[in-house]
Amino acid sequence: MVETIQWADAGVVMIDQTRLPREEVYVTCRTYQEVAEAIRTMVIRGAPALGVAAAMGVALGMQRVEGEFRAHLDRVCATLAATRPTAVNLFWAIDRMKRLALKLEGQPHDQIAAELVAEAQRIREEDIEINRAIGRHGAPLVPDGKRVLTHCNAGALATAGYGTALGVIRAAVEAGKKIAVLADETRPFLQGARLTAWELQRDGIETTLITDNMAGYFLKRGDIGCVIVGADRIARNGDVANKIGTYSVAVLAKENGVPFYVAAPLSTLDLSLASGDEIPIEQRPASEVTHVFGVSVAPEGIHVENPAFDVTPNRYVTAIITEKGVARPPFEETLAVFAQK
Amino acid sequence: MVETIQWADAGVVMIDQTRLPREEVYVTCRTYQEVAEAIRTMVIRGAPALGVAAAMGVALGMQRVEGEFRAHLDRVCATLAATRPTAVNLFWAIDRMKRLALKLEGQPHDQIAAELVAEAQRIREEDIEINRAIGRHGAPLVPDGKRVLTHCNAGALATAGYGTALGVIRAAVEAGKKIAVLADETRPFLQGARLTAWELQRDGIETTLITDNMAGYFLKRGDIGCVIVGADRIARNGDVANKIGTYSVAVLAKENGVPFYVAAPLSTLDLSLASGDEIPIEQRPASEVTHVFGVSVAPEGIHVENPAFDVTPNRYVTAIITEKGVARPPFEETLAVFAQK
Numbered sequence: 001m002v003e004t005i006q007w008a009d010a011g012v013v014m015i016d017q018t019r020l021p022r023e024e025v026y027v028t029c030r031t032y033q034e035v036a037e038a039i040r041t042m043v044i045r046g047a048p049a050l051g052v053a054a055a056m057g058v059a060l061g062m063q064r065v066e067g068e069f070r071a072h073l074d075r076v077c078a079t080l081a082a083t084r085p086t087a088v089n090l091f092w093a094i095d096r097m098k099r100l101a102l103k104l105e106g107q108p109h110d111q112i113a114a115e116l117v118a119e120a121q122r123i124r125e126e127d128i129e130i131n132r133a134i135g136r137h138g139a140p141l142v143p144d145g146k147r148v149l150t151h152c153n154a155g156a157l158a159t160a161g162y163g164t165a166l167g168v169i170r171a172a173v174e175a176g177k178k179i180a181v182l183a184d185e186t187r188p189f190l191q192g193a194r195l196t197a198w199e200l201q202r203d204g205i206e207t208t209l210i211t212d213n214m215a216g217y218f219l220k221r222g223d224i225g226c227v228i229v230g231a232d233r234i235a236r237n238g239d240v241a242n243k244i245g246t247y248s249v250a251v252l253a254k255e256n257g258v259p260f261y262v263a264a265p266l267s268t269l270d271l272s273l274a275s276g277d278e279i280p281i282e283q284r285p286a287s288e289v290t291h292v293f294g295v296s297v298a299p300e301g302i303h304v305e306n307p308a309f310d311v312t313p314n315r316y317v318t319a320i321i322t323e324k325g326v327a328r329p330p331f332e333e334t335l336a337v338f339a340q341k
Numbered sequence: 342m343v344e345t346i347q348w349a350d351a352g353v354v355m356i357d358q359t360r361l362p363r364e365e366v367y368v369t370c371r372t373y374q375e376v377a378e379a380i381r382t383m384v385i386r387g388a389p390a391l392g393v394a395a396a397m398g399v400a401l402g403m404q405r406v407e408g409e410f411r412a413h414l415d416r417v418c419a420t421l422a423a424t425r426p427t428a429v430n431l432f433w434a435i436d437r438m439k440r441l442a443l444k445l446e447g448q449p450h451d452q453i454a455a456e457l458v459a460e461a462q463r464i465r466e467e468d469i470e471i472n473r474a475i476g477r478h479g480a481p482l483v484p485d486g487k488r489v490l491t492h493c494n495a496g497a498l499a500t501a502g503y504g505t506a507l508g509v510i511r512a513a514v515e516a517g518k519k520i521a522v523l524a525d526e527t528r529p530f531l532q533g534a535r536l537t538a539w540e541l542q543r544d545g546i547e548t549t550l551i552t553d554n555m556a557g558y559f560l561k562r563g564d565i566g567c568v569i570v571g572a573d574r575i576a577r578n579g580d581v582a583n584k585i586g587t588y589s590v591a592v593l594a595k596e597n598g599v600p601f602y603v604a605a606p607l608s609t610l611d612l613s614l615a616s617g618d619e620i621p622i623e624q625r626p627a628s629e630v631t632h633v634f635g636v637s638v639a640p641e642g643i644h645v646e647n648p649a650f651d652v653t654p655n656r657y658v659t660a661i662i663t664e665k666g667v668a669r670p671p672f673e674e675t676l677a678v679f680a681q682k
Contacts, residue, residue, distance in 0.1 A: 022637065151554075184554070185528070185630070185638070185639070186554070187526070187528060187552035187553065187554060188552050190638050190639075193630075193631075193639040193643075194639065194640075197639050197640050197643045198640045201642070201643060206644075207643065207644065208645065208646055209630060209631070209639055209644065209645050210645070210646055210647075211528035211529050211553070211585070211630055211647075212528065212553050212554040212586075213492075213525075213527070213528060213553040213554070213585055213586025213589055214646070214647075214648060215589065216586070216589035216592060217585060217588060217589075217648055217651040218646075220651075244552070244554055245552075245553075245555070245557070247557045247558060247561065248556065248557035248558075248589060248593055251557060251592060251593055251596050252589055252592055289526070289534075289550060289551070289552055292633040292636060293633075293638065294636075295634045295635075295636050296363065297531050297534050297535065297633060297634065298362065298526070298531075298534040298535065298538050298550055299362040299535075299539045299542050301542070302534075302542060302548065302550050303547070303548065303549045303550065304549065304550050304551070305549055305559075306551075306552075307555060307558055310555075310557065310558040310561075
């Protein structure tokens with residue numbers, strides 16, 4: 001399996017997801033600012049992977065404390081938190097690291113540094129375990145002998161390993177089900193074409209790449225057994241923020257009677273939000289739409305909007321697959337139970 | 342206005358739509374085989390423009406008759422008909438030219454050649470008139486002060502001039518309405534990003550480019566007054582074949598209470614088909630999905646499906662705007678009336 005992100009003596013090592021699938025290049029972030037920049041430019045992306053990256057960023061930033069401890073900790077955390085607004089796992093991981101750092105305050109610096117690294121590595125290892133559990137819970141939901149449609153990349157590359165949506169697919173395949181994947185290319189950043197197609201191809205899972213606007217055609221034709229996607233933030237009521245285009249797929253799935261599943265760790269749950277309307281939607285640069293690998297595809301000077309996420313209202317979501325089990329509507333109740341476990 | 346296709350002494354002159362918006366290059370087809378190749382490779386595309394191209398292709402092919410008259414005519418028509426299967430205007434124009442050729446059989450060759458050229462030019466001029474009429478009928482339907490969403494390119498470049506969907510927008514703007522356009526980029530061939538954005542920008546009509554999977558986000562947000570698209574073939578019951586992704590936009594429009602209009606000449610109507618299920622859907626090469634302007638965006642060897650069109654069932658269509666007026670459900674009845682007029 002691909003190593004999305006690892007802690008090394010030299011710093012935080014990530015596979016550069018902006019250069020896949022054309023080049024398999026690993027970059028080493030030697031400062032927390034470099035980790036923040038890697039998150040901002042999407043060298044690493046995917047909600048759970050962003051959590052791990054942010055945790056390792058905090059650990060890296062706390063290896064050497066400049067000035068006052070709390071002021072330095074705040075600076076490190078604020079820099080990492082200011083990178084991308086939608087995926088809540090990022091803030092969850094920063095909070096967890098910050099709480100530990102504050103608990104350790106006053107201890108010998110070497111010990112604080114070592115414990116924060118250990119915690120970041122624990123978050124990484126837990127994420128892989130969580131994904132395996134999501135896979136175990138989700139695999140029985142996947143119809144045998146049919147196609148699964150997925151959007152964006154909620155795979156090994158979006159996590160510390162194994163994947164959430166693709167983890168469910170991997171677990172179903174491991175359980176002996178005959179499954180083929182239909183992967184939306186996911187414009188503008190092409191996570192489906194570049195990342196999902198790449199990692200499933202490496203795993204030998206039969207994959208067909210389509211453009212985003214073909215999903216409706218295949219859902220209507222009836223050969224898709226279910227849709228499985230990841231999530232960047234889930235509100236208390238089960239509204240799901242995920243990669244732009246997810247909402248459209250959910251509406252088209254419902255219109256055609258196809259189950260729509262969201263696979264995500266409970267760290268994606270934001271119980272502070274009553275509904276998805278409160279989730280901040282990141283607007284990204286126009287150049288992602290007007291250029292593909294540096295090649296211009298639109299007239300110069302054209303106005304662009306580039307919301308990176310959308311919110312799928314809970315009424316389109318058949319179930320949310322978490323590491324503690326499968327939550328079904330009413331999500332306000334079922335998610336609350338899992339969150340308390 | 343851009344000249345999409347014209348008859349010249351040297352042959353049929355077209356703007357090369359595969360190279361827009363980066364280069365404004367005109368190509369001259371000197372044989373009917375070259376016209377067929379231009380249609381196949383999408384140097385020219387758009388249902389009404391394909392009708393004009395096919396008509397001019399027949400005229401060009403009949404300038405010199407090789408062998409027996411009818412055999413030659415059949416060869417010319419069959420070559421042009423074998424290019425693209427979905428847009429019915431292509432077959433409609435070939436039939437019209439063939440009928441005239443058969444009527445002229447036995448006349449002096451120079452006269453036949455001249456009359457076929459005149460007929461092809463008439464089809465071109467009629468198309469512009471038809472588009473103006475579609476614009477007049479459609480303009481009152483466009484809500485003032487709101488955005489119009491369009492998919493693919495149903496503009497001047499998809500016709501002999503003015504456009505069908507974009508003709509309605511142009512007519513609404515000419516009538517003084519304040520309208521901004523939201524243009525789906527329309528993967529894989531990017532007709533929205535490359536052609537719609539380009540021609541609306543030239544006309545000074547405010548245009549925002551989005552990726553296809555953002556349409557749902559904007560429809561849900563409530564700032565779109567209506568959707569207007571073109572059509573490649575309309576069945577007797579009002580089912581509409583149009584560029585892949587149209588079905589998704591139609592479902593999302595209905596889900597959000599936004600009117601969904603189809604603008605098309607009556608030559609797009611195929612009364613021989615009871616429903617859209619019978620419309621042949623062209624499958625195009627994988628390379629259109631895996632490569633953008635020659636740049637690879639997916640792992641090598643990945644499997645691709647590339648249906649170029651989809652069918653929108655009539656229940657999602659608010660109205661069909663034709664040159665004879667606006668047809669509303671039940672389309673089986675209203676379209677039949679227009680077709681007989």
